[in-house]
Amino acid sequence: MAGRPNARVPKAAIDRRRAVITAAITALGPPLPGSLVERRTTCGNQCCRCHADPPQLHGPYLTWTRKVDNKTVTRTLDTAQADAIRPLLDNARRLRELTSELETLTLQQLRDDPAQPDP
Numbered sequence: 001m002a003g004r005p006n007a008r009v010p011k012a013a014i015d016r017r018r019a020v021i022t023a024a025i026t027a028l029g030p031p032l033p034g035s036l037v038e039r040r041t042t043c044g045n046q047c048c049r050c051h052a053d054p055p056q057l058h059g060p061y062l063t064w065t066r067k068v069d070n071k072t073v074t075r076t077l078d079t080a081q082a083d084a085i086r087p088l089l090d091n092a093r094r095l096r097e098l099t100s101e102l103e104t105l106t107l108q109q110l111r112d113d114p115a116q117p118d119p
């Protein structure tokens, strides 16, 4: 049937998978939004090596970038600070993956329910 191409997934299998994901979310440590990025930059001094040809950029600098009120906010971190937040950023990425999988399961359930509109 058009629009419902995938094989039906048994409800018990979906429920089991949902329980596994929910347990994984419960076990996650604190999530921190944003990402760690290594940057190399130029400065304002036109005589500096960073403006030479070829340029020798400053850095690398570790930066933590995230969105605050729809604007990108960047903070420069030292190695210890970056090491401290890396696992928290990993938690947030894992949380997004798990949430996305939960949504996929719900879509499968709706798709397999003839009483529901085809999502």
Ligand SMILES: [Zn+2]
Pocket: 042, 043, 044, 045, 048, 049, 050, 051, 058
């Ligand atoms: Zn420079």
